[in-house]
Amino acid sequence: MPNIHPTALVDQGAHLADDVEVGPFCTVGPDVELAQGVRLVSHVNVTGATAIGARSVVYPFASLGTPPQSVHYKGEKTRLLIGEDCVIREHVTANIGTAGGRGQTVIGPRCMLMVGTHVGHDCLVGESVVFANNATLAGHVSVGDFTFLGGLCAVHQFTRIGAQCMISGLTGVREDVIPFGNVLGQAGKLVGLNVIGMRRRGFTKTQLHEARAVYRDLFFGGGTFDARLERVRAMTGQSDFAAQVVAFIDQNRSRSLCQPSRGVVQED
Incomplete structure (x- = not known):
């Protein structure tokens, strides 16, 4: 039987595993x-069509599964899915999806959401993502696996953040971030690669040198961006980094791409 404190209010329709x-x-x-x-x-509020995965822990004053903060939401049946082994700290908020979006908000397994984090409607968060205090995702944002979101950062709606990125504290992100990108600033710009994270994920020195070469060619090489992208595309058979970056860009070419603050040299 679930262990339910006498002061808690659990609706009879809720489904609780025996050891909850x-x-x-x-x-x-x-x-x-x-x-x-x-x-x-x-003091946790869990409402809506919300499913929380095994062994996840939710701390006081978190509110999960509340309606989307969207003027278009009219009470449709949408969901919030939270993966296993997540840690959700105090005052975290996460909304269900919208019918006009994915229909669900998804937070992957093994994520850590520190104090005051907000995950907006229709977001898709990968596995092992870390949100530092008060990191905020607007609606429809996607975040790749093993990304770190710094304290008080804010991500604009519909933005895509690739896997293993580093978003620094107090950073505003309004453009898509390539996998392994390191972003800094009020109007976030690339300041290089998340080398520390890449080392932790097993990148060798040779692979790091290759990744840096691809990064330099893509953002600082000669020719138009499309020409540089095609040069990087030619490297995808030899470089897993190049393959992941090209696949990310190709997934949605309509979105603006976060670029280095120094800009890139382009030819008309």
């Missing part, structure tokens, strides 16, 4: 699913 712990003054709505080992510490 619901602490003091929590509220759990009728369409909520809490998998094995989930623990709501205290």
Whole structure:
């Protein structure tokens, strides 16, 4: 039987695994699913069609599954999905999706959302993403695996952030960020690659040198951006870094791409 504190309010329609712990003054709505080992510490609000994966822990005053902050939302049945082994700290908010978007907001497994994080409607967050305090995603944002979002950063709606990126604290992100990108500044610009993260993920010195060469050619080489992209495309058979960057760019060419603050040399 789930361990439910006497002061908690758990709707009879909620689905709780046998070893779920619901602490003091929590509220759990009728369409909520809490998998094995989930623990709501205290004063947690989980509502809407929200599913929380196994062994995830939610700390006081987090509010999950509330309606989207969108004027277009009219009460449609949409969802919030949170993966296993997540840590969701105090005052985190995450909204369900919209019918006009993905229909669901997804937070992958093994993510850590520190104090005050906000995940807007229809976001797609990969696995092992870390949100530092008060990092904020607007609606429809996607974030790749193993990315780090610094404290008080803000990501504009519909922005795509690739895998293994580093978004520095106090940074505003309004353009798509290539995988492994390192972004800094109020109007975020690339300041290089997330070399520390790449080393932690097993990149060798040779692979790092290759990645830097691809980065320099793509953003600082001669010719138009399209010409530089084609040169990088030719490297995809030999460089996993090049392959991931090209695949990311090709996925949506209509979006502006975050570039280095010094700009790039382009030819008409």
